[in-house]
Structures are given as C-alpha cells and as structure tokens.
Amino acid sequence: MGKRMRCAVMALALILALPGAAVAGPTDDYRQGITAANKGDMDTAIAAFTRIIDSGAGGDVKNLASAFNLRGMCQEAKSDLQKALADYSKAIELDAKMAEALGNRAMLYMKLGDEAKAKEDATAAKRIDRKVKVPEFK
Incomplete structure (x- = not known):
C-alpha cells in the first residue's frame, strides 16, 4: 500500500476513534x-x-463522510476509479470542509485526465488545509 494511503488511514484512525467510541x-x-x-x-x-456507511455511522455526519473517503481510497487502490470518485464526491457532499477528500478527488481527477476539475478541488482543499496533498500543476 502506498505511503499516502497508510498516512491517511493512520491519521483518520486517530481522529475517528474518539467520536465513534x-x-x-x-x-x-x-x-x-x-x-x-x-x-x-x-x-x-x-x-x-x-x-459503517450502511449503519449511518451512528448519526455522525463527519464520521460518515470519513467512511466514504476511506472507502474511496480503498476503491482507488483497487483501480475502481469510478467507485472511488463517487465515494470522494459523497464525502465532500456530506462534509464540504473535508480537505483530504477534496485532495483525494483532485488526485483522482488528474489520473482521469480532468485537470480543470483537479485544479478546482486542489484549490478548495488548500483553502481548508494548506498541508493536504494535492496534485502539482505547471
């Protein structure tokens, strides 16, 4: 598994463990x-x-959005890119300030060859969290 996936999963594990306890x-x-x-x-x-998604994440919208984002990362790791795109988009729909999901979707848009959408998501992600990983543009 890639370093990006491992880091993201571990960070989200810490964030998600407390609210879902x-x-x-x-x-x-x-x-x-x-x-x-x-x-x-x-x-x-x-x-x-x-x-988690099917259960509604205990009614916590941020946890539900995180579950969609994490599932999207797993879908992307399996090269199920359209499923990953749908999951990232749902995560963003649920939590418009989830910089990681915006960054993940931006990276995926680059893989799919849609630089305009990638730039849009990357810009939005960086406005929320300057440290989030996004594609680099020329």
Missing part, C-alpha cells in the same frame, strides 16, 4: 477497515467501511 459497531468496523487497508486487503476494508 460511544458506538461499538462502527468503531469495530473502523478498526477492522483500517487494519485491513494497512495489510493491503482492500476487499475486507471496503466491506468494513460499507457497514
């Missing part, structure tokens, strides 16, 4: 998904993040 199911699914993704088992990770 009151809800045993989603917390267990986050742990399972993150562990599986770190091992490169994207199918298991996707299944875990899908359970």
Whole structure:
C-alpha cells in the first residue's frame, strides 16, 4: 500500500476513534477497515467501511463522510476509479470542509485526465488545509 494511503488511514484512525467510541459497531468496523487497508486487503476494508456507511455511522455526519473517503481510497487502490470518485464526491457532499477528500478527488481527477476539475478541488482543499496533498500543476 502506498505511503499516502497508510498516512491517511493512520491519521483518520486517530481522529475517528474518539467520536465513534460511544458506538461499538462502527468503531469495530473502523478498526477492522483500517487494519485491513494497512495489510493491503482492500476487499475486507471496503466491506468494513460499507457497514459503517450502511449503519449511518451512528448519526455522525463527519464520521460518515470519513467512511466514504476511506472507502474511496480503498476503491482507488483497487483501480475502481469510478467507485472511488463517487465515494470522494459523497464525502465532500456530506462534509464540504473535508480537505483530504477534496485532495483525494483532485488526485483522482488528474489520473482521469480532468485537470480543470483537479485544479478546482486542489484549490478548495488548500483553502481548508494548506498541508493536504494535492496534485502539482505547471
């Protein structure tokens, strides 16, 4: 698994562990998904993040958006680019200030050859968090 994926998964694990602690199911699914993704088992990770999405993430919109973003990262790792794009877009729809999802979608748009959309997302992501990884443009 790429360094970007590992770093993002680990950072989100720390962020998501505290708000989800009151809800045993989603917390267990986050742990399972993150562990599986770190091992490169994207199918298991996707299944875990899908359970969180299907459960509504305990009613926490930010956790739900994070689950979509994480599932998108796993879909992208499997080269299911359209599914990844849909998941990143849903994460952004749920939490318009999720810089990581904007950065992930910008990177994906570059892979898909849509530089205009990539620039738009990269600009939006950097406005929220200057440290978020985005594509570099000439």
